[in-house]
Amino acid sequence: MSYKHGVYISEVPSSITPTVASDIVPVVFGTAPVNLSQRATPPVNEPVLCYTYAEAVQAFGYSDDWNYSLCEFIHSHFALFGAAPAILINVLDPAVNKTTVAPASKNIISGTITINEQGVLKESVIVKSNDGATTYTAGTDYVAGFDARGFLLITVLSGGTIPSNSTELQVGYDKLAPETVASADIIGGIDVATGKETGLELIxxxxxxxxxxPGMVLAPGFSQDPVVAAVMTAKASNINGHFKAIALTDIPTDTVDTYTDAPAWKEDNNYTSELQVVCYPKLTMGGKQYHLSTQLAGVMTVTDAGSGGVPYMSPSNHNFQADGAVLEDGTEVFLGPDQAAFLNGNGIVTALNFIGGWKAWGNRTGVYPSNTDPKDSFIPNRRMFNFIENTIVLTIWQYVDAPITPRFAEAITGSLNLWLNGLTAQGYILGGRVEYLASDNTAVDTADGIARFRVYVTPPSPAREIDFIVEYDPQYLAAITAA
Structure with missing residues (x-):
């Protein structure tokens, strides 16, 4: 040691470590009109983080033709609920999911041809003379672009080779075919040759x-397929080997056209996980149909935001952005509280228009009623456990490979207990604590580099039933004679 003479300072790591926030963000899989994307290369099987409606439309395009399922979510989440952010993944590949339209005569009106259909791939357009003998050149003879409706406009350029007196031209093109996107595309996989991940593997x-x-996993328009729902739930249960999310899934409203049939369909098709929310039927707003899972994600996001991002509040009895509930064919569905309670009692979240407008109604995850453990069967409790577990992973990761010493155990327990005390003070949990117990940490395990901590926590259960007992009390008859 070198000789020292004076006052010297050194530092030790803080005994209290601030927690790392666990954002509860929806991850949504579906299809988009990527022919309208403003990106040089439209996103296909690429997660895109969007904070605004404009960002989502810039990346994926937008169409009021909700054969493109991501458009439904973009409109609901960003426009109706004003919620953000969301991570969107388009699985529609314009190189694969397309059809070819042979050249056919189109009228020129005021120097422009309008292709009145969605999904036209601009780069595929072929413009010919009406007899088919001459093929014209983009940028020289005409320009192509999209209008606000997503329709392709072909404008004849003066000075080009298209005769000025032409009234018709032949136009051929490829167009997107979202109907060819199958459940297998949502499920995805890993390409053996390239190692590229697609679909739900991208989570x-x-x-x-x-x-x-990820806080929620959605695939509106596809999650009513039991295979897709099963994979969604499996992926949500083990993200990166460390995190958990919750899958929002739908019961089909074309084949299940009576609410009393929904519980049997749910059980028969194994929509029974504690990490799954099961939704029925669909919603409407302004003449458009929404999958209930789509709007439930908005309700959850807005509700969470009102409590500092902590998901302790149930989405039940909070407003949808809806003016009706319907089946696939547009048949209106009006459930009374007793009928909605029947669905809730079978682990299904529904829509109720009773007091205060159309609201989400139901607190139970898909595991109910076969499992009544409050940790797993209540939506807010299950989400709180996910939130707490994910936050612990994020916060304590920095201690991995640190020496197991008394200070190590004290730093972890002290930091997490301080955080849990804060959640308790704010009313987000009823209480919680972390302990490092000798009985959990044998000499063999400790010597092998294993440290175990016990976490005890109690989120508040939602008040699903409030009972008043009303009794006739004759003692108040005395008020008559007293008067």
Whole structure:
């Protein structure tokens, strides 16, 4: 040691470590009109983080033709609920999911041809003379672009080779075919040759890409397929080997056209996970149909935001942005509280128009009623456990490979207990604590580098039933004689 003479300072790591926030962000899989994307390369099987409606439309395009399922979510989440952010993943590949329209005569009106259909791939357009003998050149003879409706406009350029007196031209093109996107595309997989991940496999890329832990997994328009729902739930249960999310899924409203049939369909098709919310029927707003899972994600996001991002509040009895509930064919559905309670009692979230407008109605996850454990069967409790577990992983990761010493155990328990005390003071949990117990940490395990901590926590259960007992009390008859 070198000789020292004077006053010297050194530092030790803080005994209290601030927690790392666990954002509860929806990850949504579906199809988009990527022919309208403003990106040089439209996103296909690429997670895109969007904070605004404009960002989503810039990346994926937008169409009021909701054969493109991401458009439904973009409109609901950003426009109706004003919620953000969301991570969107389009699985429609314009190189694969397309059809070819042979050249046919189109009228020129005021120097422009309008192709009145969605999904036209601009780069595929072929413009010919009406007899088919001459093929014209984009940029020289005409320009092509899209109008606000997503229709392609072909404008004849003066000075080009298209005769000025032409009234018709032949136009051929490829167009997107969202109907060819199958459940298998949503499920995705890993290409053996390239290692490229597609579909739901991409959920493991979310945290490495954005440092955001997925909070909800959705696939509106596809989650009524039991295979898709099963994979969604499986992926939500084990993200990157460390995190958990909750899958929002729908019961089909074309084949299940009576609410009393929904519970049997749910059980028969195994929509029974504690990490799954099961929704029925669909919603409407302004003449458009929404999957209930789509709007439930908006309700959850807005509700969470009102409590500092902590998901302790149930989405039940909070407003949808809806003016009706319907089946696939547009048949209106009006459930009374007793009928809605029947669905709730079978682990299904529904829509109720009783007091205060159309609201989400139901607190139970898909596991109910076969499992009544409050940790798993209540939506807010299950989400709180996910939130707490994910936050612990994010916060304590920095201690991995640190020496197991008394200070190590004290730093972890002290930091997490301080955080849990804060959640208790704010009313987000009834109480919680972390302990490092000798009985959990044998000499063999400790020597092998294993440290175990016990976490005890109690989120408040939602008040699903409030009872008043009303009794006739004759003692108040005395008020008559007293008067």
């Amino acid at each position: 493991n890329q979310i945290f490495p890409r954005f440092r955001i832990v």
